[in-house]
Amino acid sequence: MTAPMRLPSQPGEVIDRTVPLMFGWNGRAASGYAGDTITSALAASGERVFSRSFKYHRPRGILTAAFDDPGCTVQVGDEPNVRAAHRRLAAGMDVRAENAWPSLKYDVKAANQLVGRFLGAGFYYKTFISPQRLWPAYESVLRRFSAGGSMSVDARRGDYDKRYVHVDVLVAGGGPAGMAAALAAADAGASVLLVEQEYDLGGHLRYGGAAELATLRELRDRVAAADAIEVLTDSVAIGRYEDNWIAVMQRTAAGVAERLVKARARSLVVAPGLIERPYVFAGNDLPGVMLSTGVRRLINLYAVKPGLRAAAFIANEAGDAAVEDLRRAGVQIAHVADARRGTGLVHATGRGGLRSVRFSDRTVEADLLVTAVGWTAPTALASMAGDRPEFDPGAARFFPTVAELPGGIYCTGGLAGDGSLDELVGHATAVGRAAATRSRVGVAPLPHDPHPALFHGPTDGFVDLCEDVTSKDLATAVAEGYDGAELAKRYTTSTMGPTQGKLEVVNTIAMIAELTGRGIAETGTTTWRPPYAPVTLGALAGRTFEPVRYSPMQPWHSAHGAKPLVAGAWIRPDHYGDPAAEVRAVRSGVGIIDVTPIGKLDLQGPDVAKLLNLLYVNKWSKLGIGRVRYGAMCADDGVVFDDGVTGRLAEDHYLMSTTSSGAAAVWEWVENWLQTEHPEWAVHVTPVTTSYASINVAGPKSRELIARVTDVDLSPDDFGYMHVRTGRVAGVEDSVLWRIGFTGELSYELHVPGAFGLHVWETLLREGADLGVRAFGVEAQRILRLEKGHLIVGQDTDGLTRGFSAGLDWAIKLDKDDFVGKPELVWQGERSDHPRLVGLATVDPQLVPPEASQIVAGGEIVGRVTSSRMSPTLRRSVCLAQLADRLARPGTTVNVRLPDGRTIQARVTDGLAAVDPDGKRMRV
Template sequence: MTAATTTTTTAPARLAPQPGEVIDRSRLLEFRWNGKPCTAHPGDTIASALAAAGERVLSRSYKYHRPRGIQTADFHDPGCMVQVGDEPNVRGAHRLVAEGMEVRSQNTWPSLKYDLKAVNGLVGRFLATGFYYKTFIKPEPLWPMYEKVLRQFVHAGTVSSEPSGAVFDKRYAHPDVVVAGGGPAGMASAVAAARTGAQVMLVEEEHQLGGHLRWGTAGDLAALRELRAQVAAEPGIEVLTNSVALARYDDNWVPIVQRGLPHVFERLIKARARSFVVAPGLIERPYVFEGNDLPGVMLSTAVRRLINLYAVRPGQRAVVMSANSSGDAAVEDLRRAGVEIAAVVDARRGEHVVRAEGRGGVRSVTLADGSQIACDLLVTATGWTAPTSLLNMAGDLPVYDPGSARFVPDPAVLPDTVLAAGGVVGDGTVDDLVAHGHAVGQEAARRAAHTADVTRAQLPTRPDHATTTGEAHTPRPVPPLRPAPHPELFRSSTHGFVDLCEDVSSKDIVSAVKEGYDSVELVKRYTTVTMGPTQGKLETVNAVAVLAEATGRSIAETGTTTWRPMYAPVTLGALAGRVPEPVRHSPMQPWHERHDATALVAGQWIRPEHYGDPAAEVRAVRERVGLIDVTPIGKLDLRGPDVAKLLNLLYVNKWSKLPVGGVRYGVMCADDGVVMDDGVTGRLGEDHYLMSTTSSGAATVWEWVEDWLQTSHPDWQVHVTPVTTAYASMNLAGPRSRELLARVTDVDLGSDAFGYMQVRTGTVAGVEDCVLWRIGFTGELSYEIHVPASYGLHVWEHLMEQGRDLGIAAFGVEAQRVLRLEKGHFIVGQDTDGLSQGYTAGLGGLIKLDKADFVGKPELVWQHQHGDYPVLVAIQPEDSRIVPAEASQIVRSDGRIAGRITSSRMSPTLRRSICLGQVDPDLAAPGTRLTVHLPDGADITARVIEGHAHFDPKGERQRA
């Protein structure tokens, strides 16, 4: 034959409705492609919509910027990587079109059609394999310039510096069986396992279940409907489409990325499966020949997808090279779609394609006999690759089967909890695949049940009926499924691209061998073959075959590269998941919301900052009685005969003589003597203590306590239970707090029976097992009440009702801060920082250096001996109307910084501004005048007062 002139079609190519199509023709979506308006139907991928509009070139290649189009029409298509909005590297043959989507080609300038970087193709002989290793080495001073130039050739999209707004999520799951692959074998496996009572997670990468049945014959579609109905009828199956099992780790820890959820962009599911069934089917393999990357060169499965799923005519005139039934079926589909079949090249009879020619797309094809055929579509069906990577991650090493021309798994070396089903094992009819999957599913469920029985048998509290025996554990027979014969077809007599992602040709691999890189692993790294976005799913077998040919070894002797996680690309957002900051509310949150509390985000907690007027709340506490929600305070239940030893080790003060019913204030310092946390601990019984921590320090202190017990003193008999959320906590404070509490409790509140810094347990508002502490962070007579969390709202509302005649008012965190500042109580992390050691915080009277040892003692001894450390003091501005901003600098006359304001407020009680601050020791004496430099540049004068308390320095009110 002689070549005939043909032109690249640009006419719309949408077909009449197809039996298995997935598009919704009743609606149209509008999107833009490189600024040009386009339309699609719901269900269209970006690539299918562009193909329907007559677009053939969708991208430019990595190194030579050659035009590329659809090759596989699925997630693994190397020619369909696009930019969608601010998201780079989108799989255009998989991503569904959305209304208003902005799609652009990547790394093309000035346009996709006229890409100036295609000049690389003209100097291709200077960009040979490994050129970057040889070129960008010397001279070293030019490395920054090399990096700058090479960065311009990175073949990827652009990442916006602005937050995308995409929401990512994370989930943990413990299914009995995970099935990776939703084709006929995968669906049958899931159904069979679920019918035994197993909980099954069925994971499919495509948007619908069915595998190759979706684009098959009428018989295939009928089988698909039946299998889908069976899956839907089993409540024990959770179906995850547009999802992929990323890896298999020890003990069947399987990460699964789930895409396209209504309000979540991606979710990472961390599944721990008792049995793992790998059923990915087969991936069609490209053929290597000159021009095999031209737009219009497609796999048989690609044209069948386009025609049957998306009703798109892939070309006008086609040459089909077929070596199997998929190629034969593609011929029939093309004819039905109105495509002229120019020639069928039967590779089973030794016929093959030598080259494809054209600019911007296929124009003609040359066959082995020298004939040249005009066409705009070349379809190849030359073999299959078994995607064994998930099995390889479980210990399998694929074995080459020359009879089927593919690597196959060896199930004998797999762990008992990992099974393979369907096409990855072998070939057969739909009935054969379903039967194999059904048997594998039954066996997977049996092994999962056995694993569960073994686990339960190890539990001392298991019920007698917790295990099953006998027939339930009899292995289920799995019928054999063997690969069908297939000719070995990898490369034609001409060289072409092996890896279309990386622009690596068969000639590059031959060159690498000549340079001594004759190992498949070395060739991979030297040429970057299989290292692109498809990670070898299309390229590996061809690369191994070309390497074997160049070295004179067999394919079996050459072997494959090692498959490692991840099986499919995963975004950093999916790996990170949702922001790990759970939002916590106290049980009293509904009351706070009903009473218009202004919310304050305090770490993980939402707390009431105030209820409208913080100053009025302060006055209510000083004059009558107030109630504050302090549930976020950390609480640790300590039990055992060695608790006192633990407290003596962690706190700077002494605890051995704390009596039952007593409460003591304590401060913890880290190893460097820096103040770490403070709180009170009460002794509820002979070997029973309750420790409180700051709200922000609850988790840190718990970890700190456990660390010391487990690493330094495992011999101590101490059991620690975090109970922060087990209790709802509230502080009742004010001169009438005793009067109110007496109305609702059976605890004797008399001063002699329940003195300051003591703890009692009893009933409050009819709720038993409440803990009451008499402490005074606000500087008033007050009682901290801890009640079982489920009764928190009841007790709160009961106190508010019973205290109505006493003028009770709820107060928030802001009022509490003012009250504690009036009293001179410091807050760890605000009045201290990462350098504030114990004596800086004014804890000299609390630190007991005569103790044998405690955490931080050596550093505190050093600080005490040297004496040159900042000191926390109470400060009052001379102009009582000015409240210096927190962190305002305290300066000397020469401008040197001598300290800072750590806390400041206007005191409603004293009707003046009050502060705490850290100053150099020579400025800490009472009466010292200080210069405070304000943020606006002004300076004010303030003075240091005696002690830390601005109000009630003797503590008479809290001890009343």
């Protein structure tokens, strides 16, 4: 591939001519140099069309030759929507045009422009709104016509990283003002993060003349020498949040695909420079119509000739400089129309590219039209800090109202005002120094230079080149009543494309202002919201860091076929293959279950009993040393919050257990009441959930098994039901043994120092081999407790279940002076019309109504099944249910509606327990 448009070496060029790179463009071989962007390499070889537009599939070329170039979005390999005017060329890239079918040159869908009047303002709203049932059909067709590249679900660009930074000053924008502000802040002793969206610092100096390049070198050298300044290039500050929490998208970062930097800065210096604004006229989207800054970038940075014969429409010095660059590059200048002298631009024509330009006084043939009509101030970061920019008609651009900005926000450079390079650097230096100390000292405002107000010519053209919104569309929107900036924006989608208003917002507002007869200042601007620049979803998501918790016995579980159950952060064995067999083993012999996730709080101090009396609904003052007691907690609204057993190990020492899922919440709950209501109580709370490994040994043979591994006296007279002992288990000192009965069987719950958990577990299995001991999982435990009628908080209760609806009547002691939830429980008890927790036996014993099945009566929902299983012990289904009080009498038959629509019958049982209702088995 030849490079007919490549210029000889330019003083500021960023390409390395010693490193040629080969790549693919729509399947053909192409070449460029290291340092080229995809667009500059292709432009050097004479390419002028890079994409087809969003709606009308019109050919589009280079406009800005930078990241926000609306016509230069391409597919690179399996990565869609790559900004070709920004992305640096790499060897072997497979670059393809987006939105073009079958090819860039002959796009079938370009026929859309012939029916453009059907795609005008509010097109989607008007055309597809009815009948609604056809929307899916419309959508499937529209999708094929919509913008964007193609994605591969297997695409993997690498990890997306996150980083947290704390700095004194963050400078957004690495042009001359940004560099000067960073240097001044660093000189004043501040740590500085300097963020620049291009690959190199310098802003517009990079494509300037000799004087600009000299200043650039000097500033760059000083920044490089300043230890206190960290520079992030190819990075952009995409959002400013409260207290200067600033999101920075680092597009190029070593070792990762992209990195989202979350910076907390004491001060934020906003120095993004100015963005050149396009001009609206018929033909303004033809390939060959470029902004003066785009022309200057192509010539000076990439040594690319933007065209062969140029016309220019200019109103400022940037335009003069671009014309000068073109002359130097050997481009024939057909005509320079100076808008400052009143010349107008009427329209441009051509097919597939610019051919001719009509000015108010003549028509010229040209393949390049340079416009330089003014600037847009990217006030985004200042706006996100609460600023409402004001329009200065004399300068024809918006300015942040610096006085209104909260502490720690500063603006400098072109955003803040005008002046010579020295004056801007001087202002930025004062700003940088002030930012270092969060003062306003020494910062004098910059003047606003006059600039002609030029937004559009006498013909209709494209206002938003991303979204294909024309000035005619805006007129339609205003005529139909969408005459505010925010309304017209949403109705036409102007400013809603990938450039997010950077190029088109001021033209949009200016036209609405003109159409409505209001001024621009009165019309106001649309709101800048994060992100300032497009962000990949990968960068926002980052890497997945999801911690999980395993008990010390996990190696045994995974070696023995445990089916994992995700329970909050914990991964627990649900079962080891046959939960029913596990249940039978516990009922007939002995089983062991890993209950390490049970929450455990070590409570010490003289006032623990007072604390327990306050938090639980039952009484604790008389709990003797060596005893454990079941307790239920309610919140102050009377709703059941957690339950568990607590044992008294010594005079002032208790061990509290909580539900597995409630462990963190109960710890916080205990601290809350101690710190806020009773700071005078002397209680130390230590969470010991993972300090202990916990094993429940359950079944009629559990005593026999435990006796083989401990010297603790297990005789029922000495160590009875609901007692606690401490001692040695399997050689491990300081183990706690609770005799409790969640499964309804004789059982001992062992809490052993965590590091010995696996050892104790394996010892129990070895020592109990001849007793038939087997491990059981959470599923078997759920069946066992359901057979026994023991509730699970959160399963058999919900966020509205108060104490008396949870079957806790026996535990709630309303004669206590105070406990959390007492008044509500008093009132609940008085009304006595609340739902009850009941046991249900289905009339057909083989039917197991799924949990959450509704119980219905007379067309109303009167309850629901909260737990249900087939009982391996009774060989019939067993259920717990929440049921309306009037139907809760034992023996009542109720109708249960199954999810498949069938209704089955069930009878309310006498008590909750289906197995061993008298509780003899656990008390032996």
